[in-house]
Amino acid sequence: MTLTKTSEGKSLTGTKIDRRSWKLPIAFAIVSVFSGVLFVGFAEDAPTGFNLSTGSDLIQLPVVHLPALATGIVVTILTALIALGSAFMISQDRTVPKWIPIVGAILALTGFLTWxxxxxxxRVPxxxxxxxxLAVPLVFGALGGVISERVGVVNIAIEAQLLAGAFVSAVVGTLTGSAFAGLFAAAVAGMLVSFLLSVFAIKYLVNQIIVGxxxxxxxxGLTGFLYSTWLTDNPEQLNNPEGFSTLAIPILSGIxxxxxVLFKQTLIVYLLYIIVAAVAFALYRTRWGLRLRAVGEHPKAADTVGINVTLTRFWNVALAGAIAGLGGAFITLSQTGQFGKDVTAGAGFIALAAVIFGRWDPIKATLAALLFGFASNLQNALSVVGSPVPSEFMLMLPYVVTIIAVAGLVGKSRPPAASGTPYIKG
Known part of the structure; x- marks a missing residue:
């Protein structure tokens, strides 16, 4: 049995970003106008400091000071030039290089933070x-979504898998006194939720969106009921798990x-690094990944060459649920320290947006989840320094970014061809 990889060796779809779309110059034209009004018209003539080091760093970097008004003027001019330059390239039927929108985004972010x-x-670190x-649960959920949708099952239930993992890890971690037991139980809980999705979506061919x-x-509802009637009555015995402590990697944590940021984290975060690398490698470089993508793109052809489509979908959706469940465990074992009603706060839906934003690729979905985490944390960072930006605006920022991503402002996205489509043998 042989399945042929694409020339890129990555995707059976060959989906690419269309950098000849007029969305890019229009977007940067809007950014330029916005920065001119906000970063210049309402800027204070005062410097903004960016502290790049912590007390434990091996090398202490100086604090960088940027004048708010001058920075706003520079950002306005440069983003306007990016808009004009990209519009000219598109009018000449030329492709806009990838680095141009990246530089533009960094400029816009710098201007916003300075203002x-x-x-x-x-404090940048x-x-x-x-x-x-904040991004760790999103990354776990996004990886689960990538695997599930790559194999042909739309995983709307990421939120439920995160929530189940958070609840079970809190209870099991408290009862056993072991954070590792809670982590393992969270993966099992996420897998059980995915079994429920698989039974209805794969075996009984129910609409996958509705099931999710x-x-x-x-x-x-179930975790909320159990929390209100069970955990709140015995919080010390049932909702006080032993969490994971921070482990600093020698030398690396001093960079x-x-x-x-990367090397002064808990064990779950280090585990996440391994899982991201493993999924990214296995999806494009192993027989398992090739089979998975074949089932998600053309299940009939995969069935013809001897792949059991039903079992492949079933077990990979289970794997996706287990990974998402680990994200729920991070919330209770490393972030909040206990389970609370709807503690995930919609993280599963943002993770689903990260899957779409990342074009069903594990690395790109991870980067998208990190972007959403950064947008969520801006409120905390700016409130500390007394920013004039209303807290309500900062609270809605990650959801605005999510809407922009799903709306396709960054380019067209095409899911795996058979994603969401039940397969009937014969």
Missing amino acids: AAADETL ELLAGSLV VVINVLVS PIIGP
């Missing part, structure tokens, strides 16, 4: 570390900026 924290100092903490929504409501 919002004028006359104050932002703390901002990034907090963003990573129903499962989310079911798990939310400025990235050290405190």
Whole structure:
């Protein structure tokens, strides 16, 4: 049996970003106008400090000061040039290089931070570390979504898998006194939720979107009921799990900026690094990944060459649920320290948006989840320095980013061809 890889060796779909779309120059034209009005018209003539080091760094970097008004002017001019330059390239039927929108996004972010924290100092390592903490459940959920949808099953139930993992890890971790037991139980809980999705979506061919929504409501109601009637009565005995402590990796944790962010984390975060790398490699470089993608793109052809489509979908959806369940465990064992009603706060839906934003690729979905985590943490960082930005705006920022991503502003996205389509043999 032989399945042929594409010329890129990555995707059976060959989906690419269309960098000839007029969305890019239009977007940067809007950014330029916005920055001109906000970053220049309402800017304080005061410097903003960016502290790049912590006290434990091996090398202490100086605090960088940027004048808010001058930075706003520069960002406005440069983003306008990006809009004009990309419009010219598209009019000449030329492809806009990838680095141009990346540089533009960095410029816009720098302008916003400089304006919002004028006359104050932002601690960059703390901002990034907090963003990573908020993004970890999203990354776990996004990886589960990528695997599930790559094999042909739309996983709307990521929220339920995260919530089940959070609840079970809190209870099991408390009863056993072991954070590792709670972590393992969370993976099992996420897998059980995915079994429910698989039975209805794969065996009984029920609409996968409807099943996912129903499962989310079911798990939310069930965990909320058990929390109110069971955990609240005995919090010390049932909702006080032993969490994972922070483990700093020697030398690496002392690297400025990235050290405190990446190498001063809990065991679950280090496990996440391994899972991301393993899924990214296995999906494109192993027989398992090739079979999975074949089933998600053309199940009939896969069946013809001897792949059991039903079992492949069933067990990979179970794997996706187990990974998502680990994200729920992180919330209770490393983030909040206990389970609360609807503690996931819609993280599963943002993770689903990260899957779409990342074009069903594990690395890109991870980067999208990190972006959403950063957007969520901006509120905390700016509130510390007394930013004039209303807290209500910052609370809605991650959801605005989600809407922009799903709306396709960054380019067209095409899911695996058979995603959401039940397969009937014969």
